[in-house]
Amino acid sequence: MTTINTFSSQQEIPTISFNTKKIIAKSMDAAKLVEMIQSKSEKGFDVLYNMYCDALYSAIIKIVKRTDVTDDLLQETFVKIWKHIDCFKPEKGTLYTWMLNIARNQSIDYLRSSDYHKQLLNEEIDLFSFKFDVIDTTKNNICQIEFADFKRKAKQLDPKYAEVIDMIFFYGWTHKQTALKLMLPIGTVKTRARKGLSLLKILYLK
Amino acid sequence: MNIDDYITSGILQNYCFGLLTKEEERKVEKICTDYPKVARELQLFRNALKEYSSHTKILNREELRRATWESIKKIWEEEST
Numbered sequence A: 001m002t003t004i005n006t007f008s009s010q011q012e013i014p015t016i017s018f019n020t021k022k023i024i025a026k027s028m029d030a031a032k033l034v035e036m037i038q039s040k041s042e043k044g045f046d047v048l049y050n051m052y053c054d055a056l057y058s059a060i061i062k063i064v065k066r067t068d069v070t071d072d073l074l075q076e077t078f079v080k081i082w083k084h085i086d087c088f089k090p091e092k093g094t095l096y097t098w099m100l101n102i103a104r105n106q107s108i109d110y111l112r113s114s115d116y117h118k119q120l121l122n123e124e125i126d127l128f129s130f131k132f133d134v135i136d137t138t139k140n141n142i143c144q145i146e147f148a149d150f151k152r153k154a155k156q157l158d159p160k161y162a163e164v165i166d167m168i169f170f171y172g173w174t175h176k177q178t179a180l181k182l183m184l185p186i187g188t189v190k191t192r193a194r195k196g197l198s199l200l201k202i203l204y205l206k
Numbered sequence B: 001m002n003i004d005d006y007i008t009s010g011i012l013q014n015y016c017f018g019l020l021t022k023e024e025e026r027k028v029e030k031i032c033t034d035y036p037k038v039a040r041e042l043q044l045f046r047n048a049l050k051e052y053s054s055h056t057k058i059l060n061r062e063e064l065r066r067a068t069w070e071s072i073k074k075i076w077e078e079e080s081t
Helices: A006-010 A020-038 A042-064 A067-083 A095-112 A114-128 A144-156 A159-170 A175-182 A186-205 B003-008 B011-017 B022-034 B036-053 B061-080
Strands: none
Touching (some): A020 A042, A020 A095, A042 A067, A042 A095, A042 A159, A042 B036, A067 B061, A159 B011, A159 B036, A175 A186, A186 B011, B003 B036, B022 B036
């Protein structure tokens, strides 16, 4: 245990002001956001969309890996948020986690859907007909810019940490499920998740 | 309780990942209200995850925003009829 998280203790405490009042202020903001959604105003939608669209978009694209599908799923996610806002229970977690869960479930549902399997089948047919460049040229596939962005960030965080964090945070898997999937001991998964997040914290402090 | 040990125990990371039980979560929140240092640390982890999760920028942001708003309005219309 002692060797795992030496980062936070080594680190100098930054001079940002922080107190517990801030947490309370944050949850009040969440209540305000919920109110905004319930009010059904376009202004409320704009605020929330601008606040969370990038985060939800990244969560979805990490799972489905296609920009066109991600656009649709993001739309569906926001529709669901608006439709089911009354099901959000602040005592059960933050608004962001709740929204992330919706995005995640939509994406996983998509991967299980027949649409996705049909798409895979089409791509196989394309390959058989010797159109090898089809994957790079169709606009349906992952766009170059986003790919570059992933690469850039991946450089900062060692992939062995990133994959564990992605599985736990974006896919919502438990330590155990992640360990099975990656064929790693559960202890290693736990260590990498903790260490990865500690590294991220340092990366984003700069 | 030793606060530094608590911070380095990994429980805050697991809190952020949503891997704790409800009971454990309450405990973390209680400790955060009692120890601002822990609360600050938790906030840093949360920020890091939020930053990490929002590094992909949407290209057709405005177009998508409009389309999304239209579909939301459509749902309401359907519900009211």
